[in-house]
Amino acid sequence: xxxxxxxxxxxxxxxxxxxxxxxxxxxxxxxxxxxxxxxxxxxxxxxxxxxxxxxxxxxxxxxxxxxxxxxxxxxxxxxxxxxxxxxxxxxxxxxxxxxxxxxxxxxxxxxxxxxxxxxxxxxxxxxxxxxxxxxxxxxxxxxxxxxxxxxxxxxxxxxxxxxxxxxxxxxxxxxxxxxxxxxxxxxxxxxxxxxxxxxxxxxxxxxxxxxxxxxxxxxxxxxxxxxxxxxxxxxxxxxxxxxxxxxxxxxxxxxxxxxxxxxxxxxxxxxxxxxxxxxxxxxxxxxxxxxxxxxxxxxxxxxxxxxxxxxxxxxxxxxxxxxxxxxxxxxxxxxxxxxxxxxxxxxxxxxxxxxxxxxxx
Amino acid sequence: xxxxxxxxxxxxxxxxxxxxxxxxxxxxxxxxxxxxxxxxxxxxxxxxxxxxxxxxxxxxxxxxxxxxxxxxxxxxxxxxxxxxxxxxxxxxxxxxxxxxxxxxxxxxxxxxxxxxxxxxxxxxxxxxxxxxxxxxxxxxxxxxxxxxxxxxxxxxxxxxxxxxxxxxxxxxxxxxxxxxxxxxxxxxxxxxxxxxxxxxxxxxxxxxxxxxxxxxxxxxxxxxxxxxxxxxxxxxxxxxxxxxxxxxxxxxxxxxxxxxxxxxxxxxxxxxxxxxxxxxxxxxxxxxxxxxxxxxxxxxxxxxxxxxxxxxxxxxxxxxxxxxxxxxxxxxxxxxxxxxxxxxxxxxxxxxxxxxxxxxx
DNA sequence: AATTTAGGTGACAACGTTGTCTGCTAGTTC
DNA sequence: GAACTAGCAGACAACGTTGTCACCTAAATT
Numbered sequence: 042x043x044x045x046x047x048x049x050x051x052x053x054x055x056x057x058x059x060x061x062x063x064x065x066x067x068x069x070x071x072x073x074x075x076x077x078x079x080x081x082x083x084x085x086x087x088x089x090x091x092x093x094x095x096x097x098x099x100x101x102x103x104x105x106x107x108x109x110x111x112x113x114x115x116x117x118x119x120x121x122x123x124x125x126x127x128x129x130x131x132x133x134x135x136x137x138x139x140x141x142x143x144x145x146x147x148x149x150x151x152x153x154x155x156x157x158x159x160x161x162x163x164x165x166x167x168x169x170x171x172x173x174x175x176x177x178x179x180x181x182x183x184x185x186x187x188x189x190x191x192x193x194x195x196x197x198x199x200x201x202x203x204x205x206x207x208x209x210x211x212x213x214x215x216x217x218x219x220x221x222x223x224x225x226x227x228x229x230x231x232x233x234x235x236x237x238x239x240x241x242x243x244x245x246x247x248x249x250x251x252x253x254x255x256x257x258x259x260x261x262x263x264x265x266x267x268x269x270x271x272x273x274x275x276x277x278x279x280x281x282x283x284x285x286x287x288x289x290x291x292x293x294x295x296x297x298x299x300x301x302x303x304x305x306x307x308x309x310x311x312x313x314x315x316x317x318x319x320x321x322x323x324x325x326x327x328x329x330x331x332x333x334x335x336x337x338x339x340x341x342x343x344x345x346x347x348x349x350x351x352x353x354x355x356x357x358x359x360x361x362x363x364x365x366x367x368x369x370x371x372x373x374x375x376x377x378x379x380x381x382x383x384x385x386x387x388x389x390x391x392x393x394x395x396x397x398x399x400x401x402x
Numbered sequence: 403x404x405x406x407x408x409x410x411x412x413x414x415x416x417x418x419x420x421x422x423x424x425x426x427x428x429x430x431x432x433x434x435x436x437x438x439x440x441x442x443x444x445x446x447x448x449x450x451x452x453x454x455x456x457x458x459x460x461x462x463x464x465x466x467x468x469x470x471x472x473x474x475x476x477x478x479x480x481x482x483x484x485x486x487x488x489x490x491x492x493x494x495x496x497x498x499x500x501x502x503x504x505x506x507x508x509x510x511x512x513x514x515x516x517x518x519x520x521x522x523x524x525x526x527x528x529x530x531x532x533x534x535x536x537x538x539x540x541x542x543x544x545x546x547x548x549x550x551x552x553x554x555x556x557x558x559x560x561x562x563x564x565x566x567x568x569x570x571x572x573x574x575x576x577x578x579x580x581x582x583x584x585x586x587x588x589x590x591x592x593x594x595x596x597x598x599x600x601x602x603x604x605x606x607x608x609x610x611x612x613x614x615x616x617x618x619x620x621x622x623x624x625x626x627x628x629x630x631x632x633x634x635x636x637x638x639x640x641x642x643x644x645x646x647x648x649x650x651x652x653x654x655x656x657x658x659x660x661x662x663x664x665x666x667x668x669x670x671x672x673x674x675x676x677x678x679x680x681x682x683x684x685x686x687x688x689x690x691x692x693x694x695x696x697x698x699x700x701x702x703x704x705x706x707x708x709x710x711x712x713x714x715x716x717x718x719x720x721x722x723x724x725x726x727x728x729x730x731x732x733x734x735x736x737x738x739x740x741x742x743x744x745x746x747x748x749x750x751x752x753x754x755x756x757x758x759x760x761x762x763x
Numbered sequence: 764a765a766t767t768t769a770g771g772t773g774a775c776a777a778c779g780t781t782g783t784c785t786g787c788t789a790g791t792t793c
Numbered sequence: 794g795a796a797c798t799a800g801c802a803g804a805c806a807a808c809g810t811t812g813t814c815a816c817c818t819a820a821a822t823t
Contacts, residue, residue, distance in 0.1 A: 068567045070809055081773045086811060094771060111563040116543040117478040117489065118809035121778045128478065130544070138524075139509040139721070141502060141704075148500040151526055155537075160544060163499075163524040165512055179521060182477040183491070202472040206429045319705065326708050343502075344680060344705050347687050360500070431779055442803045447781060455801060479779035482808045 069110040078106035089114050120184070131370065132162040132180035132188045134173065139165075142315055142340055142359050143191065146213055149363025150189060157371065159186070168254075168288060170194040181208055187370045189363075192217045195256055209377070211370040213362055215258045216383070223369035224383045225362050229259055229339075232355045232388045233266025233313070234273075236337045239390065240309045241274045245335060245400050249282040249300055249307035251293060251321065253314045260285065263313040263339060282307055293320020294327075301328055308334060308400035315340035322352060337396040351393025362386055430471040439467035450475050481545070492731065493523040493541035493549045495534065500526070503676055503701055503720050504552065507574055510724020511550060518732065520547070529615075529649060531555040542569055548731045550724075553578045556617055570738070572731040574723055576619045577744070584730035585744045586723050590620055590700075593716045593749045594627030594674070595634075597698045600751065601670045602635045606696060606761050610643040610661055610668035612654060612682065614675045621646065624674040624700060643668055654681025655688075662689055669695060669761035676701035683713060698757040712754025723747055 071085045078085065080099055087095050088103040089112075095103075106112075120128045133150050135143040147163055154161050162185060164176045173194040180188055187209035190197075198219030204210055211223040240248050250267045253260045264285070271278050284300065287293045293312070297320060300306060312318040318338030325331040332350060341356035365384055373379050390396075432446045439446065441460055448456050449464040450473075456464075467473075481489045494511050496504040508524055515522050523546060525537045534555040541549055548570040551558070559580030565571055572584040601609050611628045614621045625646070632639050645661065648654045654673070658681060661667060673679040679699030686692040693711060702717035726745055734740050751757075 066566065072809080082809090083773055083775095083811085084771090087772090090811085096771065099771085111567060113539065113542045113564075113567070115545060115809055117545055118482055118778090119811070121476075121479055121482065121780090121809080122811040123778085126778085132521075137509070138499065138512070139502070139505045141500070141505070144500045144502070144505040147524065148498070148526060151499070151524070155525065158540065160493075160523050160540060161525070162521050163508065163512070164516065164522070165509060176516075178474065179519065181474050183521060184476060184478055203474075206472060206474070322705065323708055326710075342704065344683065344703075344709070347684055348705070348709065349687075433779080443779090444781085444803060444805095445801090448802090451781085457801065460802085476779055479808090480781070482779080482810090483781040484808085487808085 068115075069112045070115070071112070074103065074106045074110055074112050077110060078102045126184070127186050127374075128184045129157075129159045130162065130183065130185045131159055131367075132164070132177075132183075132185040134164050134166065134176055134180070134188065134190045136191060136193055137165045137167060138163055140316070141342065142357070145359035146191070146363035146366070149360040149365075150367045151363075152360075153364050153367035153371065159371075166193050168193075174199050177203065187211065187374055189213055189366050189370060190217070191215055193257070209370060209373050211366045211373070213366045218258075221381050223366070223373060223381050225366040225369065226259075226383070226385055227357045227362070227388050228385050229262035230266040230269065232390070233263040233311070233339065234269040235266075236339075236353075236355050236390055236396070237267050237270035237311055238274070239392075239396060240311065240335055240337060241270060241276065243309075243335065243397060243399050245309040246276050247282070247305070247307040247400070248276070248278075248309045248311060249284065250278075251284045251287060251297060251300075251310060251312050251317050253285075253287055253317065255285040260313060267311055267313075279305075287314075287317050287320070290316045290320045290323070293317040294323045295320075297321050297324040298328065301325075301330060301334065306334075309398075310334060310336045312336060312338040314338075315342045318342060318345075318352065318354065322348065331395070332398065333401065335396055335398040335400070337390075341391065346393050348395075350395045350398065353390070353392045353394065353396025355388050356391050357388045358386060429476075430473045431476070432473070435464065435467045435471055435473050438471060439464045487545070488547050488735075489545045490518075490520045491523065491544065491546045492520055492728075493525070493538075493544075493546040495525050495527065495537055495541070495549065495551045497552060497554055498526045498528060499524055501677070502703065503718070506720035507552070507724035507727075510721040510726075511728045512724075513721075514725050514728035514732065520732075527554050529554075535560050538564065548572065548735055550574055550727050550731055551578070552576055554618070570731060570734050572727045572734070574727045579619075582742050584727070584734060584742050586727040586730065587620075587744070587746060588718045588723070588749050589746050590623035591627040591630065593751070594624045594672070594700065595630040596627075597700075597714075597716050597751055597757070598628050598631035598672055599635070600753075600757060601672065601696055601698060602631060602637065604670075604696065604758060604760050606670040607637050608643070608666070608668045608761070609637070609639075609670045609672060610645065611639075612645045612648060612658060612661075612671060612673050612678050614646075614648055614678065616646040621674060628672055628674075640666075648675075648678050648681070651677045651681045651684070654678040655684045656681075658682050658685040659689065662686075662691060662695065667695075670759075671695060671697045673697060673699040675699075676703050679703060679706075679713065679715065683709065692756070693759065694762065696757055696759040696761070698751075702752065707754050709756075711756045711759065714751070714753045714755065714757025716749050717752050718749045719747060 071082050075082045075085045085103050088100050138144055151161050162180055166172050170193045181203055189211045191214045196219045197217035200220045213225050216224050252264055284296050310321055312321045321336055338354045341354045345352040432443050436443045436446045446464050449461050499505055512522050523541055527533050531554045542564055550572045552575045557580045558578040561581045574586050577585050613625055645657050671682055673682045682697055699715045702715045706713040
């Protein structure tokens with residue numbers, strides 16, 4: 042898509058020029074509210090924080106003054122002094138928020154956070170694992186109370202010092218390496234084993250595994266689950282039936298197309314991640330093989346059920362994973378002595394047709 | 403899906419108990435770094451901020467001390483004092499981050515922000531417009547430098563005071579009502595008119611419009627574009643061909659199913675939003691009508707091209723919209739006197755088959 | 764009537780940092 | 794060798810708020 046952009050300049054806002062062209066009046070502080078209400082700064086603080094011990098008359102006067110000036114308490118200043126030093130802020134660091142799986146995790150985290158009046162910083166890393174530590178440090182400098190991380194870097198040892206300094210961590214989707222903490226993951230290995238077992242039960246022996254970045258524990262676990270199932274059934278896995286380190290839909294489509302056009306093509310595919318499953322869907326349909334070659338994917342995706350055949354998947358519940366991670370984080374924030382937990386969220390094999398295609402005779 | 407959860411408790415971290423069960427040592431401050439390095443607090447500040455005028459020897463001593471203590475500057479404290487009072491933080495308030503359209507906007511915003519060392523708060527409103535103001539105030543209290551909002555509430559007049567106090571705003575996807583500011587939107591009306599014109603050109607006269615929450619300007623504009631095209635072609639629009647205020651895929655599926663099963667069903671659908679388009683895809687396929695009834699949708703969606711027939715859409719570029727909004731915001735932050743701009747990002751009609759189905763003879 | 768008490772209210776220091784200004788030392792210039 | 798730099802380092806106040814404590818008033822107790 043090649044877009045151009047039209048920009049039209051509208052008249053400057055009817056609001057902003059009230060204080061001169063560039064100017065806005067600086068935000069009112071408690072001091073100013075106090076002056077207007079004719080009370081001391083501290084009394085304003087008490088009213089704003091709903092502390093007891095202020096007469097009803099003054100409460101009203103202060104509230105009126107605050108409303109009149111549009112006073113908005115400066116939380117960053119308050120947190121500086123407030124005991125516990127909580128900022129009511131957490132961070133969430135993911136691979137890519139525009140991937141629906143991660144977007145749902147964010148949504149789940151938000152849901153829990155907003156209830157507690159906690160704001161959520163979001164950041165995407167892409168493939169750039171080197172950014173992981175930088176972003177964690179940026180959030181740490183902003184004194185987030187806690188951080189939820191989907192580890193991308195090979196190793197999270199760098200977090201040890203942060204955690205010792207009071208940064209509370211939880212991990213989603215992938216267990217960290219080099220540190221411990223609350224973890225919420227899917228039963229990757231067992232679920233994959235089960236799914237591949239289904240393919241074998243339907244008679245497949247030539248089953249290919251197409252997976253994501255092999256350095257990630259999820260990809261590793263799913264691959265291990267695949268091997269578990271294949272070994273249990275004593276099915277050999279030729280090297281060319283294993284494709285790993287696929288990062289994008291396009292890469293998946295290309296390499297699966299190659300796989301299917303090669304000699305001795307597989308009769309079934311296990312695609313170990315949502316982007317890869319979509320690539321497979323494309324490749325199969327482009328070759329007209331979607332009713333010949335079986336497919337089961339890891340991660341559900343939109344419209345998987347309206348395709349023909351429907352795409353069978355191992356469905357995770359990412360929103361729930363996000364919620365659980367946030368809850369673990371807040372539990373730990375409330376009780377630092379709490380033991381670290383690992384929560385394994387079971388996934389569900391949803392059969393829609395593509396996984397039940399039998400091999401050719 | 404009905405899930406249960408397994409929780410296993412692991413041994414407490416090998417790291418955290420270093421300072422006793424619950425305890426972590428509090429974060430080191432510049433004061434402590436200064437003590438360790440044997441210099442004054444201010445010298446540490448200079449080194450951390452790379453200010454000139456510190457001898458090389460001291461720079462090294464301070465850096466070593468900072469590293470040894472794992473010192474992380476407290477940005478919130480720094481911003482309190484720092485001139486301009488910038489927090490290097492912006493907020494993004496959307497309807498729902500787990501909607502791929504909004505997720506891509508967030509991604510675009512992040513992309514621009516991270517380059518500038520700015521962190522992004524994200525929040526979803528759902529249908530709850532009343533939350534909009536609350537969340538804006540929560541972010542304002544945290545002194546975000548700027549805020550990007552996809553307006554959901556009927557009216558954004560409440561922002562006037564915030565903006566006067568220096569909160570810089572940009573708006574995405576929808577123009578605000580009651581305030582002005584930088585706006586980045588799609589050419590909703592013209593693009594819709596063009597798409598509906600295509601349907602008419604293919605011979606359709608019985609064209610239904612299925613749209614989202616009608617109070618939103620986007621929905622309004624798209625509806626107007628639909629009417630533009632219909633009126634230009636002098637085609638009458640019976641009341642039952644207009645369905646509005648659809649919020650979810652399920653609602654869309656149900657009401658479109660009803661529409662298609664009613665008397666005098668439409669021969670073509672214009673579905674004015676991605677969730678609605680997906681609902682239509684479901685309804686059409688459930689009824690086996692996907693090759694009989696034409697469909698053009700607003701917003702592209704994953705796999706629209708591999709469906710059979712492929713779904714023709716008016717494609718927006720949400721990531722770009724996000725980037726442009728963030729750029730407008732930062733431009734305004736750099737120059738408060740800058741005029742407010744409205745950027746209209748053209749969309750593109752992508753024909754994939756569903757929009758080119760002719761009406762029955 | 765003197766004393767205690769409770770209920771308000773405010774002065775002041777502190778949170779961790781940066782901006783300003785002053786002071787010291789060593790090197791340069793006359 | 795005195796006067797002047799430049800370069801470096803630190804003391805101190807300030808940012809906007811909260812925690813602590815002292816104070817004041819009026820009511821309640823003796």
